[in-house]
Amino acid sequence: MSILQGLRRAVQINGSGTATIDHDRRRNWSELAARAARFAGALAASGVKPGDRVAMLALNGDTYLEYFYAAPMAGALVVPLNIRLAPPEIVAILNDAGAAALIVDRTFAPVVQAIRPQLTSVKTIFDPASLDAAIAAASPIDPIEPVSGDLYGIFYTGGTTAASKGVMLSHGNIVSNAMNMLAEVGFGSDTVYLHAAPMFHLADCSCTFSVTMSAGTHAFVPRFDAVQAIEAIARWGVTNSVLVPSMINMILSDPSVASLDMTSLRGVLYGGSPIAEAVLRRAMATLPNCGFIQAYGMTELAPVVTMLPAREHVTDGPRAKRLRSGGRPVHTAEIRIVDEQDREVPRGTVGQIVARGPMVMQGYWNQPKLTAEALRNGWMHTGDGGYMDDEGFVYIVDRIKDMIITGGENVYSAEVENAIFQHPAVAMCAVIGAPDDKWGERVHAVVSLKPGETATEAEIIGHARTLIAGYKCPRTVDVRTGPLPLSGAGKVLKTVLRAELRV
């Protein structure tokens, strides 16, 4: 069982159906599969051998999807690179992976040109022109059929520190995640999935292979941009996407969302953090046909292990607290909360979240010691703290906390952000604890305003006071007009905001 089976299924049941929409270019499933087989032929012709690593550094587009299938057809492993990496980090990862080939798009071709001399293993670099020529010239490959345990690729995590690790995921890992997504989300040949989050990241990959297995349509925007995403949804009848809460908020804050037809949107999967209630309420009002589904996971888990389905997104009553959770274990994931000795702790007690099941990675590339440590006793140790309630909902406290202790009181940043988001001028918002001589920490908000809007620090604080207790209100507000710093996956980088305060 490999990810190639899903591609064959799409061709078999929907060969003439639209596989990809990239700007004005559309390909059907038969065309895409044929092109991937020639792409694989081009890789083989360039000297790529089974087991080799083929990296890609590119914005979203149909070529990225073709790469996801072409590399394994040639027996090679994919190594999708984080587009936020600095050049020295790209060099380090390519050399660590021992990549034999690198595929690069127009945007990143200059960067790759500059680092070329430092790459110790890369023999071939394909830019858009040379890739197109090679595909046109190549014969389709007779694909090597991987088995479930064969590696599909190496996915580097983080990448913003020297400790970036290459997560080895097998075909079985990817298919296992895809089946859980099909069971929890449901895709079909009428799905139009928008790749709006970056395709190198497992968050977007969490749906990529399920959409193909369902013979749905992949649509692309090169990188996340609220206006482009909105236009894509309206133009192509997008039904599903993966976003992070800050992206959802940017879409909802954009004026064009009111003037274009968003009614095709049925399901938005989000992750990385719980959604602020105010954002969710606004999303439900603006996109009434759309269900919101939260997912929790990590690259090492291929990636999803818990999900909070649309029906659990209620903002009132006793179930509303579940919005702060990451949901319950997906069907084939086993989740436990354990203490330092890996003993399961009682429900409601905070411990480390560990996971077991067919989605757990094969290990870290060339890091047997780190692998053994992460997978000790047969469970993936996430490093995330959390607790589980009596009904199996998992609360990730390392996210809930972003907790600020101010004057002895606990303040949850999500609650404060929720209040500030309801101010009509606010586009983005992050609440952190700032070091404070008097209070230990003080509640500090960093706010980005919508274009053309104004609001002062005092107005924001006054607005918050109408909604939440005084001790929870920000004591200081940094009002900005530009966007807040975002991670490659589109999350607000609170670490950056905290570092700014410490300077």
Added chain:
Amino acid sequence: MSILQGLRRAVQINGSGTATIDHDRRRNWSELAARAARFAGALAASGVKPGDRVAMLALNGDTYLEYFYAAPMAGALVVPLNIRLAPPEIVAILNDAGAAALIVDRTFAPVVQAIRPQLTSVKTIFDPASLDAAIAAASPIDPIEPVSGDLYGIFYTGGTTAASKGVMLSHGNIVSNAMNMLAEVGFGSDTVYLHAAPMFHLADCSCTFSVTMSAGTHAFVPRFDAVQAIEAIARWGVTNSVLVPSMINMILSDPSVASLDMTSLRGVLYGGSPIAEAVLRRAMATLPNCGFIQAYGMTELAPVVTMLPAREHVTDGPRAKRLRSGGRPVHTAEIRIVDEQDREVPRGTVGQIVARGPMVMQGYWNQPKLTAEALRNGWMHTGDGGYMDDEGFVYIVDRIKDMIITGGENVYSAEVENAIFQHPAVAMCAVIGAPDDKWGERVHAVVSLKPGETATEAEIIGHARTLIAGYKCPRTVDVRTGPLPLSGAGKVLKTVLRAELRV
């Protein structure tokens, strides 16, 4: 990844939710798991060792479900026995499997008593009394956690000939099927699944493990009976079940269906044969909330490889022909139609249906030669003929055909049955070809009437004439008042009807 993980998930997310409803006895998921662990302890205490086979011969009930989990907890394999077997067949299968223990219910205890001396491997027989006592006395076992490739059980096919074969299915096979069912059907903790078809059979097992993985509720009737099934649906709010078309027809023909509340029923999975259009129309009218889903498969495929979802059950327009198909490959099944040399044939051409994927059996127990033959070239050879259309729908001609050639004309029995079913007095109906000196074969119908209804041969023929061409109408009709002969899975045994004609 084993089937035990699904049980742990049910306990974790819905421990106090209803797991089983057997007459007036209800157990929640925590109770059921604890009982299964003690059941496993009782098996171990009786001498059952890891790798041993533990057989069961029983009607449906909560003990059957507990057995499905207790045996693997003790490291043993399940061997569920067909309840239609004759005593010599039971002996042959138990000895072939080398079963170490046998669990038997009240109904089958006398049969087992009679064959006891011929059983060469069985060391312990548990009847209801001794099983209850053993469970009460046992300590819960600390379960052995199987891996995906470990055998879950041996499922004997057919059993009505000497050539009964033991199909070895692994935990991975069963979980793979369960995930496909979750993706195609969808179950949740609000599912109430009625075990109405016999639990030993893979048709019913196709949903058993998905329902547990979803922490839904299992309800039971001891064996299929239209009135009992109807009452169970109304009393317990049954949402889903697996039936064969003849069972659906019996339910629809029973007067109580009109007086009791069937509105809880959301999804009925059926298999074994396509559904007659007249039956489907009546079903849709009588059960408007209920979707009908066809599945095709076999024990060797754990069991489902193609499905026709509810949305494809349309009786008018160009898509109506799909009702005659078995649907399209499920997500992880790969289906090809091949010629005698295992070469794929063009769409629309009849060949043998072969399947590949994580649901394919591990082989036939103690039959390496049969195994190699069935699994040659890496594909399960079903022995069923069929073709695939351009959109991936698979038509199983060995079922469509039940084709009768009469006076040089091809008559499809399903079409004739469809016409006869529309007669208000008809409860069951099967159309076969009877040897005929003049016509080669003549169209012959065997009809069973509803209680209290009457209809003559001439009336049935006259009714058919108003609906289908003259050459398709039955020339002879055998009108009966009792039920037609059914297989263990509830299918009308046309082989028996044909044999009667040949006498």
